[in-house]
Amino acid sequence: MKPQAILHLDLDTFFVSVERLLDNRLQQKPILVGGLGDRGVVAACSYETRSYGIHSGMSMQVARKLCPQAIVIKGNASTYTQYSHLVTEIIRAEVPAFEKASVDEFYVDLTGMDRFFGTQQFAFDLRKKIIAESGLPISVGLSQNKVVSKIATGEAKPNNERYIPQGTEKHFLAPLSTRKIPMVGQKTYTKLVQMGIQRIQTLQEMPLAVIEQVLGKNGKTIWLRAQGIDNSPIIPYHERKSISMERTFNRDTIDVVRLKNSLQAMAESLAYQLRNAQKLTSIVTVKIRYSDYQTQSKQTRIAYTSADHLLVPQALALFDQLYQRRVLIRLIGLKFSGLVGGHHQIDLFDDSQKLIDLYQSIDKIKNRFGERSILKASTLDSKSIGGMGNPFNGEPPMVLAHRKQ
Structure with a gap:
C-alpha cells in the first residue's frame, strides 16, 4: 500500500499578518490584536512580542505591561474572514479535496500526486502561490500523516516549509518537547514533566502500558503520535456543511x-x-x-x-x-x-x-x-x-x- 502524503498549511500569525498587509508600517513591529480595554483579551500577537512571554488568550492588560512598546490593534473579524475565504479559494482551485481545520489552517491529501507532479514540489509551489496571490505568509509541513505534518509546520515557522520523508518520523520528533504533540495540553505536559518526560524521545521509549496508566484513555493516542503514527483522515471541506x-x-x-x-x-x-x-x-x-x-x-x-x-x-x-x-x-x-x-x-x-x-x-x-x-x-x-x-x-x-x- 502506497504511503500517504499529507500537507498541512498554517497562515503565520494570521490576524497580525492581515493587519501588516493592510498597513506596511506595522512590519517588524511588536503587535497585539484584541480587545482594547483593560479587560480585553489578546486574540493574536506577533513574534516580536513572544519573547516577553505574551501569548494569545492572555489578558490585554497583562500583555501591555509585559511589552509597553507593543502596538495594540482592535481586531476586525470581518476582514480576517474575507482573507480566510481568499486563501480557501486558492487551495480549492489547486487540489481535489482538502480539510479546513480552522480559519487559518488546512490539510491536503496529496497521496498519489507524485506520479504527475512530484508531491514535495507541488506542496511548495502551492505555498508560493498562496503567498503571491494573498500577500500573506504561510508555513507548510509535509509528511505521511496529519500529526507529523502539523508538527513539521510548527518547526518550519515563520513563513517556511518542512518535509519529513517516510521512515524518518521518529527521528524528526525525538528531540522535540512533548508539548509539541497535538492533544498534549498544559495539564498533560505537567504530568509528563513530573515523570521526567520532557522530550518526545523519552516518551517513545516508555512502555505503552505505563503511559496509559498515567494519562488514561488519551494515553495510547499520545504515545502513538510520539512514534509518528496517526491514522486520522482528511475530512473534506464543503461550504454547505x-x-x-x-x-x-x-x-x-x-x-x-x-x-x-x-x-x-x-x-x-x-x-x-x-x-x-x-x-x-x-x-x-x-x-x-x-x-x-x-x-x-x-x-x-x-x-x-x-x-x-x-x-x-x-x-x-x-x-x-x-x-x-x-x-x-x-x-x-x-x-x-x-x-x-x-x-x-x-x-x-x-x-x-x-x-x-x-x-x-x-x-x-x-x-x-x-x-x-x-x-x-x-x-x-x-x-x-x-x-x-x-x-x-x-x-x-x-x-x-x-x-x-
Whole structure:
C-alpha cells in the first residue's frame, strides 16, 4: 500500500499578518490584536512580542505591561474572514479535496500526486502561490500523516516549509518537547514533566502500558503520535456543511414577538452546539413558510463566530428583511453554514475576559444539566427547538432576563 502524503498549511500569525498587509508600517513591529480595554483579551500577537512571554488568550492588560512598546490593534473579524475565504479559494482551485481545520489552517491529501507532479514540489509551489496571490505568509509541513505534518509546520515557522520523508518520523520528533504533540495540553505536559518526560524521545521509549496508566484513555493516542503514527483522515471541506433548526407552529401565527422569540431560541441553541463542537459559522440563513405554503429564505455572510450576542441580531435582522407580507406563518427556520473549526476567540476583539468567562460558565451549566437548564426569559416558552427539548434533571431552568441597553 502506497504511503500517504499529507500537507498541512498554517497562515503565520494570521490576524497580525492581515493587519501588516493592510498597513506596511506595522512590519517588524511588536503587535497585539484584541480587545482594547483593560479587560480585553489578546486574540493574536506577533513574534516580536513572544519573547516577553505574551501569548494569545492572555489578558490585554497583562500583555501591555509585559511589552509597553507593543502596538495594540482592535481586531476586525470581518476582514480576517474575507482573507480566510481568499486563501480557501486558492487551495480549492489547486487540489481535489482538502480539510479546513480552522480559519487559518488546512490539510491536503496529496497521496498519489507524485506520479504527475512530484508531491514535495507541488506542496511548495502551492505555498508560493498562496503567498503571491494573498500577500500573506504561510508555513507548510509535509509528511505521511496529519500529526507529523502539523508538527513539521510548527518547526518550519515563520513563513517556511518542512518535509519529513517516510521512515524518518521518529527521528524528526525525538528531540522535540512533548508539548509539541497535538492533544498534549498544559495539564498533560505537567504530568509528563513530573515523570521526567520532557522530550518526545523519552516518551517513545516508555512502555505503552505505563503511559496509559498515567494519562488514561488519551494515553495510547499520545504515545502513538510520539512514534509518528496517526491514522486520522482528511475530512473534506464543503461550504454547505451546516447545522439548522425549524419550528412548525400548531397554529399559523402572525405574532411577531412570538416568531422572534422562537428564532432567538434557535440561534442560542445552534450557537451552543457550535461552541460545543469547537466550530464557527460564516453564513446565517433564515427561512419562513407562510400558511399558503410559499417558502422564502434570506441569508447573509458574516465574520466567523459562535457567539450568541452576534448571531441572534443577525438572525433577527434577516427576519425583519424577509417578513414583509404580514401573512400567517406556519414554519420558521434558521441555518448556520460555512462552518470551520475554531474557538470563540475570533469573536472577542471587542469583548472582555468577563464575557468569555460568562460564555464558558453558561456552557458548563448546559453541559451538566441540559441545554434548557439556562435560557433567556423571552425564550422560555419556545419548546420546539431541537436540543432544547432535552431533559434537565427535573431542575427548573435558570432564566437570563433581558437588560435594556
